[in-house]
Amino acid sequence: MDKYQEHLLEVIADLHGIPEGAYNIRSNGQSVGRASTAHIEIEPQKDRPGINVYIKPETQHEAVHIPVVLSQAGLKDVVYNDFYVGEGADVVIVAGCGIHCGSDDGSQHDGIHTFHIGKNARVRYVEKHYGDGDGKGQKIMNPETIVHMEEGSYMEMETTQIKGVDSTKRVTKADLAASATFIVKEKLMTDGVQFAETEFEVELNGKDSSTDVVSRAVARGTSHQIFRAKVIGNAQCHGHSACDSIIMDDAKISAIPELTANDTDAALIHEAAIGKIAGEQLTKLMTLGLTAEEAEEMIIQGFLK
Amino acid sequence: MDKYQEHLLEVIADLHGIPEGAYNIRSNGQSVGRASTAHIEIEPQKDRPGINVYIKPETQHEAVHIPVVLSQAGLKDVVYNDFYVGEGADVVIVAGCGIHCGSDDGSQHDGIHTFHIGKNARVRYVEKHYGDGDGKGQKIMNPETIVHMEEGSYMEMETTQIKGVDSTKRVTKADLAASATFIVKEKLMTDGVQFAETEFEVELNGKDSSTDVVSRAVARGTSHQIFRAKVIGNAQCHGHSACDSIIMDDAKISAIPELTANDTDAALIHEAAIGKIAGEQLTKLMTLGLTAEEAEEMIIQGFLK
Numbered sequence: 001m002d003k004y005q006e007h008l009l010e011v012i013a014d015l016h017g018i019p020e021g022a023y024n025i026r027s028n029g030q031s032v033g034r035a036s037t038a039h040i041e042i043e044p045q046k047d048r049p050g051i052n053v054y055i056k057p058e059t060q061h062e063a064v065h066i067p068v069v070l071s072q073a074g075l076k077d078v079v080y081n082d083f084y085v086g087e088g089a090d091v092v093i094v095a096g097c098g099i100h101c102g103s104d105d106g107s108q109h110d111g112i113h114t115f116h117i118g119k120n121a122r123v124r125y126v127e128k129h130y131g132d133g134d135g136k137g138q139k140i141m142n143p144e145t146i147v148h149m150e151e152g153s154y155m156e157m158e159t160t161q162i163k164g165v166d167s168t169k170r171v172t173k174a175d176l177a178a179s180a181t182f183i184v185k186e187k188l189m190t191d192g193v194q195f196a197e198t199e200f201e202v203e204l205n206g207k208d209s210s211t212d213v214v215s216r217a218v219a220r221g222t223s224h225q226i227f228r229a230k231v232i233g234n235a236q237c238h239g240h241s242a243c244d245s246i247i248m249d250d251a252k253i254s255a256i257p258e259l260t261a262n263d264t265d266a267a268l269i270h271e272a273a274i275g276k277i278a279g280e281q282l283t284k285l286m287t288l289g290l291t292a293e294e295a296e297e298m299i300i301q302g303f304l305k
Numbered sequence: 306m307d308k309y310q311e312h313l314l315e316v317i318a319d320l321h322g323i324p325e326g327a328y329n330i331r332s333n334g335q336s337v338g339r340a341s342t343a344h345i346e347i348e349p350q351k352d353r354p355g356i357n358v359y360i361k362p363e364t365q366h367e368a369v370h371i372p373v374v375l376s377q378a379g380l381k382d383v384v385y386n387d388f389y390v391g392e393g394a395d396v397v398i399v400a401g402c403g404i405h406c407g408s409d410d411g412s413q414h415d416g417i418h419t420f421h422i423g424k425n426a427r428v429r430y431v432e433k434h435y436g437d438g439d440g441k442g443q444k445i446m447n448p449e450t451i452v453h454m455e456e457g458s459y460m461e462m463e464t465t466q467i468k469g470v471d472s473t474k475r476v477t478k479a480d481l482a483a484s485a486t487f488i489v490k491e492k493l494m495t496d497g498v499q500f501a502e503t504e505f506e507v508e509l510n511g512k513d514s515s516t517d518v519v520s521r522a523v524a525r526g527t528s529h530q531i532f533r534a535k536v537i538g539n540a541q542c543h544g545h546s547a548c549d550s551i552i553m554d555d556a557k558i559s560a561i562p563e564l565t566a567n568d569t570d571a572a573l574i575h576e577a578a579i580g581k582i583a584g585e586q587l588t589k590l591m592t593l594g595l596t597a598e599e600a601e602e603m604i605i606q607g608f609l610k
Contacts, residue, residue: 253566259579260559261552267580275572
């Protein structure tokens with residue numbers, strides 16, 4: 001791996017070198033390192049690019065790292081990763097994609113991740129998307145996350161795209177059996193002429209299933225963001241979605257949540273707000289000695305924290 | 306007018322006989338009474354069914370009644386009513402439609418109302434939709450309301466559909482110049498196999514324009530409701546939309562608000578909630594001596610008040 005890729009790995013997966021536990025590192029469309037453990041087996045998919053990750057029932061507090069880095073110009077990489085999380089397991093899965101672009105040719109990574117989460121299993125899924133480099137080529141990432149949750153299972157998804165991704169369409173779909181819980185925390189920032197579209201669709205099919213989808217977004221420059229979140233209640237369930245956005249410069253933001261109650265015992269709520277940074281917040285920080293730019297930056301960092 | 310029509314008039318427009326001020330009463334597709342006043346002139350449209358209503362500038366505290374009643378089976382009535390509200394006028398416009406159905410043949414009324422609201426004018430627009438009768442025919446109403454608001458104008462729209470409308474698609478579109486304000490209060494109840502779709506689209510084009518769109522809805526039986534509200538901020542503006550729904554029996558409700566900020570100084574918010582009547586509310590009223598049905602009815606009345 002070159003120095004650009006090493007830097008990307010650090011940003012997207014907090015990795016300095018080879019991670020502990022199970023991992024698969026994909027670089028420029030190839031697997032460049034893979035390790036299984038006693039409880040977590042990773043093997044390549046047979047008929048398409050990508051891996052299968054098998055996590056044994058009751059596996060406790062282990063981690064899987066599956067970062068993807070691209071520094072080769074003009075590459076379009078599509079990968080399918082399937083996760084089978086056994087009953088009662090409790091694991092952390094760290095994905096993420098970094099693209100370094102040093103030329104006029106763009107690069108694209110489309111990662112389709114499918115999770116089969118067993119009864120009472122718990123998954124924390126962390127995903128970061130990042131781009132850098134001086135090249136003019138477009139850095140494009142289209143992650144798709146499909147989550148099937150069995151009874152009593154729990155998944156928390158933290159997804160962050162702060163910098164350097166020129167275009168993204170992010171699709172997340174989940175279906176929940178009884179007493180399953182799906183939590184999403186999305187952080188998104190776009191700048192320049194970037195475009196980001198996010199789409200969540202959560203089906204609450206089982207009794208006492210619940211979801212909480214929260215997105216915080218900042219749009220700067222002339223960037224454009226579209227946020228969609230569908231929550232569908234087909235049983236006695238609780239659903240909440242929220243989208244808070246800061247709009248700056250000449251950016252544009254649309255927020256389109258959608259609640260559908262197909263059951264009398266479905267309780268569904270959403271809120272959304274789009275606005276600019278309040279003038280009094282800026283003034284207050286500037287009286288403490290910060291410049292206008294520093295004050296703005298501090299507020300954005302706090303908002304996306 | 307027959308006794309069914311007289312009852313409809315009373316329900317939709319609080320009218321016992323002929324109203325004071327300007328009016329146009331439409332019955333079974335025909336105008337059956339019309340009066341202008343010194344400040345408000347009503348004339349038939351030249352090339353299509355409907356009327357033009359001209360309200361002189363600075364007209365103060367006058368009312369216009371334009372109810373529509375249908376009791377003839379099998380009638381499909383389409384009407385275009387255009388309102389020209391002069392600068393600085395302050396008026397109340399009471400519309401509404403009632404259908405009585407006594408046979409197996411349905412009736413349909415599609416009213417397309419267009420408002421041109423002059424500078425600093427104020428309009429309170431009240432619209433009720435209601436159906437009754439023992440007939441099995443479908444009572445269908447598709448009201449469309451188009452509102453063009455000049456600088457500093459104000460419109461408050463109260464729209465109520467509580468009973469007896471089998472199918473409705475309600476479309477309301479407004480565009481606002483600087484400092485204009487558009488307020489909507491919608492109350493909706495569906496029962497049986499009724500279907501109701503509501504669509505609001507408000508474009509905040511002028512500096513300091515604002516809107517507040519609030520819908521309260523109850524869905525009973527196996528009825529189905531869809532609520533859409535788009536608020537588009539194209540300038541320094543404030544927009545708020547909210548949809549609160551009570552779901553009962555085997556009803557289905559979807560709420561799909563949409564916020565789009567095309568200007569950094571657009572501040573937009575929406576909320577929506579769908580849920581059933583809280584058990585503790587029912588219990589409390591029942592300990593005061595009400596039956597479960599009476600308690601439910603009282604809560605619904607309070608919610609839609």
